[in-house]
Amino acid sequence: MTTQHQHLVYGHATAHDCFAFADAGTATEEAAEIRALAAARTWGEARQVRMTHLSHPAGPDCYEPEDGYADDKPFDITEVGAVKDGTWPRMVTERAFTLLPQDLQDRYGKRQVTVHSGDYLEIPLAGEAELLAELRRRGYEVTRDDELINLLDGFSLGKLAS
Structure with missing residues (x-):
């Protein structure tokens, strides 16, 4: 059993x-990026949002001003293609595959497959106390x-956005 010193939320x-x-x-920091993009009122503001942890679904490589997304055109995050199709941001439930030890994934979760967004780990609410106790025993800080x-x-x- 490996002991970790990682803080998870x-x-x-x-x-x-x-x-x-x-x-x-x-x-x-990721949440701040999401909030900043959601708060943008124009496409120009949206393009200016700096993304360091997440991909930029409304960035200049996705939407060009000359294609009808002028800087002064109103921006609505819910109309961005990646947001509409559910691929941005990535499902938070898939992160458990890289954050949790494999044996705990196997014991407390179940892999679920989605058609468009990939797999995620379904961790039932009922197992909370046991899973947290095991993580803490292994040195994880969990909040x-x-x-x-x-x-x-x-x-x-x-x-x-509203």
């Missing part, structure tokens, strides 16, 4: 009705933050 991912995990070291997890999952992006 976890929460109830509403879209999949299960737990999801994220790296606490980058989660708040619950449902709001952060759902923001990272892109849940309710339209509400952020």
Whole structure:
């Protein structure tokens, strides 16, 4: 058994009705990027949002001003192609595959396959106490933050923009 010294944030991912995990070291910065993009009022503002942790679904390599996305044209994050088709941001529930030890994935979760967005680890809400105890025993620091997890999952992006 390997001992880790990693800080994870976890929460109830509403879209999949299960737990999801994220790296606490980058989660708040990723959330700030999502909030900044959602707050953009024009395509020009959206293009200016700096993304260091996430891909930029409204960046200049995706939407060119000369293709009808002029800098002064109103921006709505829910109308961005990657957001509409559910590929941005990536499902927060898939992060458990890289963050949790394989034996805990096998014991507490179940791989679920989606047609368009790839696989995710479904971790039932009922196993919370046991999974957290095991993670902490292995040296993980674990903090619950449902709001952060759902923001990272892109849940309710339209509400952020209004």
